Amino acid sequence: WHKTDGYGAVIVSNSSNGLELEREIFRSIANVYGWKGYLPQQYEIMEVKRELLEKYAGRYLIGSDNVLTISLDDNVMYMQTSETDRVKLFPVAHDKFVLKEKKEN
Known part of the structure; x- marks a missing residue:
């Protein structure tokens, strides 16, 4: 429900x-x-030097028992948590990375 524009939807699934x-x-x-703010933002992928990507690589504690691992493989950055599969990260700024939206088949 959008408070000021008055639109919304109720979706229930099993x-x-x-x-x-x-x-x-x-x-x-x-x-x-044409609802504003509900569609994924479009980004332009940019080239980032490996030296900068290496600064982000490492292991980060993101919960009491969940670790986020950022890794590089052939100059491509990946992330994985203790609870998720490894996914590719796309640089959209020198300090901002996004995931490709997952499409279910």
């Missing part, structure tokens, strides 16, 4: 990946009706 499904349905509704 699925093991319900959150992903609900997000996709909500974004589809937002796209059709």
Whole structure:
């Protein structure tokens, strides 16, 4: 529900990946009706020198028992947590990295 513009949607699912499904349905509704702020931002990927990427590589504690690992492989940055698979990071600024939106089949 958008408080000032008066639009919204209620989506209920019975699925093991319900959150992903609900997000996709909500974004589809937002796209059709032109709702602002609900669609993923578009970024332009930039080239970053390896020396800078190496500064971000390491292990970071992000919870009492969850570790975020940032690694480099052939000048490509990846992240992985104790609870997630390894995913590629895309540089969009010298100090900002994004994930590619996951598309479910």
